[in-house]
Amino acid sequence: MSKCTGQINGRRISERIEELASISEPSDGVTRISFTKEFQAGQELVKKWMIESGMTVRIDNLNNMIGRYEGLNPIAPVLIIGSHLDTVIDGGRYDGVLGVISAIEIVTVLYENATRLEHPIEVIAFSDEEGVRFHTTFLGSKAVAGTFSEAMLELKDDAGISLAGVLQELGLQPHHYQTAAKRPKDVLGYLELHIEQGPTLETEALPCGIVSGIAGASRYSFKITGFAGHAGTVPVPLRQDALLGASELILEIERLTKQNAPIVATVGKLKVMPGACNVIPGEVVGTLDIRDTDTHRKNDVISSIFNAADEICERRNLTFHAELMLESAPTPCDDSIKAAIESAILANGIKPISLVSGAGHDAMEMANITKIGIIFVRCKKGISHNPEEFTSDKDMEIGAKVLLDTVIQLTVHDMN
Structure with a gap:
C-alpha cells in the first residue's frame, strides 16, 4: 500500500x-x-x-x-x-x-x-x-x-x-x-x-x-434481605437465607449472559451480613455490572435478571431491591x-x-x-x-x- x-x-x-x-x-x-x-x-x-x-x-x-x-x-x-x-x-x-x-x-x-x-x-x-x-x-x-x-x-x-x-x-x-x-x-x-x-x-x-x-454499561447495587438466625437451630427448609438467594441469582445471571452472548455481566462485590460463621446470613448487598453494544439486548437481559431475582426471592421468602448507579451508552x-x-x-x-x-x-x-x-x-x-x-x-x-x-x-x- x-x-x-x-x-x-x-x-x-x-x-x-x-x-x-x-x-x-x-x-x-x-x-x-x-x-x-x-x-x-x-x-x-x-x-x-x-x-x-x-x-x-x-x-x-x-x-x-x-x-x-x-x-x-x-x-x-x-x-x-x-x-x-x-x-x-x-x-x-x-x-x-x-x-x-x-x-x-x-x-x-x-x-x-x-x-x-x-x-x-x-x-x-x-x-x-x-x-x-x-x-x-x-x-x-x-x-x-x-x-x-x-x-x-x-x-x-x-x-x-x-x-x-x-x-x-x-x-x-x-x-x-x-x-x-x-x-x-x-x-x-x-x-x-x-x-x-x-x-x-x-x-x-x-x-x-x-x-x-x-460496550455500554449499566451498573447496579442490589440488596437481598432475609432473616438472620442461629446456624445450629433453624432447620434448612425454614430458613430465609439471603446468601443462598444471592447465590442462586448469580448462577442465573451467568446462564442468561451465556444465552445472550456476547453480553457480559459481573457480580463483583458482595457483603454478607451479619457475617458470622454461626449465623444464617440475613442480608446480602452486592453490585451488578452488565455491558453490551446492543442496548435493547442489554435492557432485555437486565429485565430477565430482575424478574429472576423477584421469583427467587418470592420462593425463598426474601426481598430484593436494586438501584442504578451508572448508565453509559x-x-x-x-x-x-x-x-x-x-x-x-x-x-x-x-x-x-x-x-x-x-x-x-x-x-x-x-x-x-x-x-x-x-x-x-x-x-x-x-x-x-x-x-x-x-x-x-x-x-x-x-x-x-x-x-x-x-x-x-x-x-x-x-x-x-
Whole structure:
C-alpha cells in the first residue's frame, strides 16, 4: 500500500515502552498517575520523541500533549491518533502507552521517508484516562471533545488538592479549558490503537483485530434481605437465607449472559451480613455490572435478571431491591474506518476479526465530535492493569503497520 509500511520498527516501539515504563513511582508494576512528577517526566520523554519525529508539540490547559505532523494541506481537517500515558496503581506498561508510541512510530516512518499526507496528523497523549487521582475518567479527552465542565475543576484528590490547583501548579490555565476543545469540522477522524485487554485475539491466534464498538454499561447495587438466625437451630427448609438467594441469582445471571452472548455481566462485590460463621446470613448487598453494544439486548437481559431475582426471592421468602448507579451508552465505531482497518489487516496477510471492547477508552469521548476507529493488539492471556501485561515486539510491529496503512487510506480517501 505504501513503501513506508515495511519500515515500522517493532524493536524501537518496544525500547521506547521499556524506557517509559522505568518512569514510575516505586511499585511492583508501573505507577504513573496523572499530573504527578512521574507523569510529567514521562510526558517530557514522549515530547522529545515527538520532536525527533518531525512534530511540533504543544500542551493544552488540561495537560494533554499534542504533537502535530503537518500535511500537504495545513488547513485540511486533522486526523487524530491518540491514547493515554497515565496508569493505574501497579499497572502494566502497554495499556494506553502502546497507542501513543505506535502513533509516534508511524509519524517517524513518514518523516524518515520525507512523506507528507494530504491531511495533518495530530498525536494526542491524553493526560488522564484512568481517573485514578481524581476518581473521574477521561478528563483529558473530555477537554478535547468539548464535554469537560467547569465543575470538574473542583474535583479533589485524596489529599484534598483540586484539579484546578494541580493544573495551576503546572503553569496551565485550567479555567481556559475550552481552548483545548476541537471543532468537529476541523477533525477528519480519530484512531486509537490499544492492547485488547482480553483473551480473544490470543485464542484466535491473531495479532490484531478491528473493534466494532465500545460496550455500554449499566451498573447496579442490589440488596437481598432475609432473616438472620442461629446456624445450629433453624432447620434448612425454614430458613430465609439471603446468601443462598444471592447465590442462586448469580448462577442465573451467568446462564442468561451465556444465552445472550456476547453480553457480559459481573457480580463483583458482595457483603454478607451479619457475617458470622454461626449465623444464617440475613442480608446480602452486592453490585451488578452488565455491558453490551446492543442496548435493547442489554435492557432485555437486565429485565430477565430482575424478574429472576423477584421469583427467587418470592420462593425463598426474601426481598430484593436494586438501584442504578451508572448508565453509559454504547459507542459504535465508524463503518468507513472499520473498512479501512479491515483492508489494512488483509494487506498484512491477517484474517480480519471483529471485537467488542468491554473496557472504556478515550475514543468514547472523541466520538462526540468525530468518527472513531479502534485497533486491538493481542496481549498475553488477556492480562491488563497488571504488572504481567505483555505484548510481543512482533505483534506491536504488525499493529503499527496496520495503523499506518489505515492512516494512509483515510487521508487519501477523504472520509468527509
